[in-house]
Amino acid sequence: MKVDGSPGLTPILEVQDVSVRFGAVQALERVSLQIRRGEIVAIIGPNGAGKTTLLNVISGFYHPTAGRILFEGRDRTHLRPYDVAALGIARTFQNVALFKGMSVLDNIMTGRLLKMRGSFLLEALYWGPAMKQELEHRAFVERIIDFLEIEAIRKASAGRLPYGLQKRVELARALAAEPKLLLLDEPMAGMNVEEKEDMCRFILGVNDEFGTTIALIEHDMSVVMDISDRVVALDYGRKIADGSPDEVRADQGVIDAYLGVSHA
C-alpha cells in the first residue's frame, strides 16, 4: 500500500531502508517511510513492533545500523539528539520525561534554550538585552500555556502533577522549541476519555495553528482514525502498511498483526 490522502506535499523527513539491531534482536528491518510537511502521521503496531525504536532513530537517540534518514532533504543519519533538536525536531517520551524538580513554567522555558543567545554575564546580572530576551521568551511560553490551558498549574512543581497534566506539560515544552516536526510517543497513554479528547484537540490545534508536522505513536485506534491524515503500521520491525486511515484499517496484514493469525 502506498496511497496517501494529501498529494502535492513535499516530504519533510525521509526514512530510507533503515535497520536497527540490538545484539541478536532486529528491532527495525529495512523500514522506509516519508513524513510530509504539514500532515499528521500515526505510527501503529502491536507491542514490540519497533514504533518507539523508529522514533528514537529519527530523534537521534539511536543510530541505524543501516539506511539513511533525510530531514528537509539533507542526510542526518548520524546526528546526536541535541543536534536533531537544533534542526527543529522536538519530541515527547512514552514515560513522561519532565524535569520533575522544576516548576511547570521552568520546564517549558527549557524548551526555549536553543533560541536564547547573548552574554552569560548580562544574564547573571539580569540586565539590558538579557532581560529583554528573557521577557520575550516568557511571552512566547505564556502563549503556549494559554493554548494548552495549563494556566492554573504554571507555578506547580512538575513532578507532583497528575499523569495526564504531565503529558500536557511535556507537549508544551516540545512546542516551546517551535519545532518543524513534532514526535509524540503515545501522547494519550494512561489517559481517561476526557483527557484523551483534550489531547486530540490540542494535537489538531497545533497542526492547524502552527502548521507543525506531527508524527505520533498511538494505540487507541479510534483516536488514530480521528486525527491522522496517514497511518503507518509496523509489525516485527517491518512496515506492513502505509496509507489513509481507512485503507490501513481494512488492510489484511494489519488485521492479522493485531488479531494474530493462525499459521496452521
Add this chain to the structure above:
Amino acid sequence: MLEILQAVLVGPVKDMIGAPTFLVEVVIGGLAAGLMYSLVALGFVLIYKASGVFNFAQGVMVLFAALTLVGLMERGAPLVAALALTMVVMGALAFAIERVVLRPLVNQEQIILFMATIGLNFFLEGFGELVWGSNVKKLDVGIPDSSFTVWGVQVNRLELTAAITAALLVAVMAVFFQRTRIGRALRAVADDHEAALSIGIPLNTIWIVVWSAAGLVAIVAGIMWGAKSGVQFSLSLIALKALPVLILGGFTSVPGAIVGGLIIGVGEKIAEVYWGPLVGGAIENWFAYILALAFLLFRPQGLFGEKIIERV
C-alpha cells in the same frame, strides 16, 4: 549516676555560659573549619547534580590544584600568574575528563562511572607526584596565619580570608546557576538526561562546564587547606570529611553542602572543647561520622536533599 549526668549535661553548658568570649572563639574556629569542608563538599555536589556521578577523585583534584599552584610558584611564577595558569590547567583537566572518561561511558550504570572516578583518583595522584614531586610544600599566599582581636574575640586572618573567598565563590555560583541559560540547562541535565538531550542541550558541554566549576572549587579549597597545613598527599584525604557533610546537607543541594559543612565544623569543635575531656579527647575525629550515621537513620535525604518519593 546523677554525677555522670551532671558532668555530661550540666558541666559543659556551665562552661559555655561562664566564658562567652571563648565560646564565640570556638564557634568561629568551627565555622572556619566547616567552610573548608563545605568547599570540598561543594565540588561533589556540583558534579553529582549535573551528572549523577559521585566523583571519588574530588579530594585528589583539591590536592592536584594545590600542587600545581605551588609547583608553578616554586618555579618563580608570581601568585596571580600561577593562579591563572592553575585555572587553565583545571579547565583542561575538565575537558580531558569529559573526552576520555565520561564520553565513552555515557548511558552506563552509575557504578561504572563511579569506578571510573576511582581510576581518575589514582591517575591524578600519580600524575601530580610525577610532575611536582612528593615532598611537603609550603604554600604562601601572602596572608599571615595570625590573629587580631575584635571586641575581645580572637580572629585568624587566614581563616577570615578563606571564609570571605568561599562565600563569594558560592554567591557567584548560585547566581550563575540560577540565572543564566547554562544554569537552567544544567538543572535540566541534573533532572533528566534524556529529556535534556531532546530539547537540544549538549550534555558534553554541560559536563565540561560542571567539571571546570568543580575544578575551580578545588583550587580555592586547595589554596585554603594548603596555606594552613602545607601541600601534601594528606590533602586528598579531606574528601573523607566531605562525605558526612554531604550526608547531612543532601547530595543534590548547594546550600546543603554549605550548611552541612558549617554544622559539622562547629559541632565537632564544640564537642571536642567541652565534651572532649570527659572521654579523653579526639571527639573531632569521629564526631562528623556519628552525626552522619544518625542522619542516615532518620533523614537519609539530608537537610536539603530532594525527598525520596517512590511512585508505586
